[in-house]
Amino acid sequence: MPCDALYIHVPFCERKCPYCDFYSVAAEDAAMDAYTGAVIRALNSIPFAIVRLDTVYFGGGTPSILGGRRLAALLEAAEKQFGIAPNAEITAECNPHSTLKDTLTQMRSAGFNRISLGMQSAVDAQLHSLGRLHTVSDVASAVHSAQDCGFKHLSLDLMLATPGQIPADIDEAVRLFDRLGVEHVSAYLLKIEEGTPFARQNIAESCPDEDGQVLLYRHAVCALEQANYRQYEISNFARGGRVARHNLKYWNCAEYLGIGPSAHSFITGRRRFFPRDLAGFLSAENPWTLLCDDGAGGSPEEYLMLRLRLNEGIRWTDFTSRYPDFEINGLYEKAEPMRGAGLLKLDDTGLRLTVDGFLLSNAVISELI
Incomplete structure (x- = not known):
């Protein structure tokens, strides 16, 4: 988009x-x-x-x-x-x-x-x-x-x-x-x-x-x-x-532009950032020459990590539409034990964390991706 x-x-x-x-x-x-x-x-x-x-x-x-x-x-x-x-x-x-x-x-x-x-x-x-x-x-x-x-x-x-x-x-x-x-x-x-x-x-x-x-x-x-x-x-x-x-x-892993020292962006499929340096930002004739490339963004794993912060989590229809080549069966297998532990909800519509899952979100998401 x-x-x-x-x-x-x-x-x-x-x-x-x-x-x-x-x-x-x-x-x-x-x-x-x-x-x-x-x-x-x-x-x-x-x-x-x-x-x-x-x-x-x-x-x-x-x-x-x-x-x-x-x-x-x-x-x-x-x-x-x-x-x-x-x-x-x-x-x-x-x-x-x-x-x-x-x-x-x-x-x-x-x-x-x-x-x-x-x-x-x-x-x-x-x-x-x-x-x-x-x-x-x-x-x-x-x-x-x-x-x-x-x-x-x-x-x-x-x-x-x-x-x-x-x-x-x-x-x-x-x-x-x-x-x-x-x-x-x-x-x-x-x-x-x-x-x-x-x-x-x-x-x-x-x-x-x-x-x-x-x-x-x-x-x-x-x-x-x-x-x-x-x-x-x-x-x-x-x-x-x-x-x-x-x-x-x-x-939602959508693109945005950030301006200013330490500001981050996700644009044209890349993660970018300005250095944490006000003096350099002020003295640059063209501030965009300072912009650093932080690698590709918008991967399936990144999308999962960000969307699982939301209460509604991942909707399978949205996920497969965005990443048609991603094999989701592996996600089901990894998620099933955590559903049994009460950390997430998993059904035919999608995958989302519970309140207890939110408390352990870093560990849960790391296991999933």
Whole structure:
């Protein structure tokens, strides 16, 4: 299928969180101005065929730290270059704070229609231990500000298995989601990445053990579904069908273009990426000369790995249509013991993981492929 999805990586943060391994640097006006110009240069010289955009996603880092003016300029440049479909999903990640409203107002006027807020916890003490700069009250203020500005599609992040977390903390977060009228939640387990401050501090010793992680994940799935947030992916839940359309493109193994230092792409059948180097990105006359090839993408194994993150899993009709030469009998044989163990569901329509299968998804998928 033609590429109709754009990802722009904004590598700036007010302060890097101690668990974060994403590429980001300190936010300075001169660097953010230069970055905005570099992305616009890249947009104006893309060497790939892109059709009218169906989704645009600004991730980071903290995209909202650019401010409404710069974000609007980037979105305008993308629209001039490709066009944006009338019903396109246009998302930006934001950190919740009480002074966000002016930026949100400018973003909404520019055409942004979806906001993803990095809440992480509904307990102030846990936010502090995670190195977050906001409070639960700031989250509520940010949501109300977004709603007042006309944003109807809001997503909040919830981190699971953090130091000191108990099931009651998750219940408090779900009550907050419901009270605020948020329709999408991303709930994911804390992962201690090598090289981060949390790794150096050995924070894992203060986190729930493996059994505790299982309990908290299952509790989150149950609590969210009881509040009518339907699980549609390992870590994502939505009410009223408000799924993240851009992220679904990743999980459906569809092509997308990424721009910015550390941004990844899947386009013309190849996986590609920009180096984690802001200075190099800013100084390049043609940013596309920096793009690195990471090999072929879209294999049957990759499709399986990505689709099995979704609640609906693999549909045999779609899979055999996409990969007519792939022998699926071997999949049945590998899947049968795991069905008996309650890790997946297997029938004539397809293959999908259970909640317990999601908890062991890496091992299950590795065995299948």
